[in-house]
Amino acid sequence: MILTKIQEAASKYPERTAIQIKEGETYRKYTYAELISIVASVCRGLSQLGIEKGDRISLLAENRPEWIFSYLAVTSLGAVVVPLDAQLTEKEVAVLLANSESKAVCVSAGTRDKLPKSSAATVISYDRGDGVLFQDLMTAYPTVPLPPAPADGDLAAILYTSGTTGDPKGVMLSHGNLVANCTSAIKLDIVYQTDNLLCLLPLHHTYPAMACMLLTLSLGATVTLLNSLKGPDIMACMQETGISVLVGVPQLLTALRRAIMEKIDASPTHLKMIAKTLLRVSSIVRNITGVNIGKKLFGKVHARFGPRFRLMASGGARLDPDVFTDLSNLGFMVIEAYGLTETSPAATFN
Secondary structure, eight states: OHHHHHHHHHHHOTTSEEEEEEETTEEEEEEHHHHHHHHHHHHHHHHHTTOOTTOEEEEESOSOHHHHHHHHHHHHTTOEEEEEOTTOOHHHHHHHHHHHTEEEEEEOTTTGGGSOTTOOSEEEESSSSSSEEHHHHHHSOTTOOOOOOOOTTSEEEEEEEOOSSSSOEEEEEEHHHHHHHHHHHHHTTOSOTTOEEEEOSOTTSHHHIIIIIIIHHHHTOEEEEOOOOOHHHHHHHHHHHTOOEEEEOHHHHHHHHHHHHHHHHTSOHHHHHHHHHHHHHHHHHHHHHSOOOHHHHTHHHHHTTOTTOOEEEEOSSOOOHHHHHHHHHTTOEEEEEEEOGGGSSEEEEO
């Protein structure tokens, strides 16, 4: 089970920050010791609500630490987590709650009104309102142990993908599926325990859920949540927290490349010519020797991303080759992953 690896990380790094989220000008943080305690408490709380092995629990909310606690607690209990897009309409939510046969649904203040009036699912609220308050589940049982781990073959998650025809289809992933994908990524030694991953993508997609949550927490690294896609907000967060890995989609990397190139093009003619020459030199050296000297040539560009930044990961769609080439020549390490929800999700990458 995936939480077994997270428990091992927590035993090694109990006081390390596991999850943090920017709220206003400050960060709300949880250590690994707190993470395990909260997940165990929520497990017991869900049991007291009548949630049993095999029951389906939907998550309908934006990225936040409570979403991660819910995902880990539901799967640890042997129940099945059903992550839903917080942008769905009330009609779409009704279809997926019924199709998944969800016994309970976790909501935020921003998604509560999307629940159909006819739904019989127990409502668990991340923010104050009607239903069960998730904060109470987080603190009700501070000393209880985690339940026994589910078997690898047990169903862990149902993830709805739009597909090309008809209503979304539910992809069924087992604990073994998730563990296999996470273990494979760990063995490749791409992400380290010392890393801080910035999660900008919605966690209801299996790509950010694996990269930013399951892989990161299994290593004892830190995941930083930021619910903003504005360039200044992203750069400020990267500087403030020492982000080392950015998990994104092609649109994000394309925007970063465009901003850098526009700044170069707006420079005085002699500086622009120097920059273009350095890009060509970087490309030639990289293609001939495999050594990327771009970071030394474009130190001022890298400084904007923070002193610890080292890796961009792109997935979810095709990355324009020109974007990959330009970012690589600028000295960034860019990984492009390919996969699909059914492969839990990563299948291969450069």
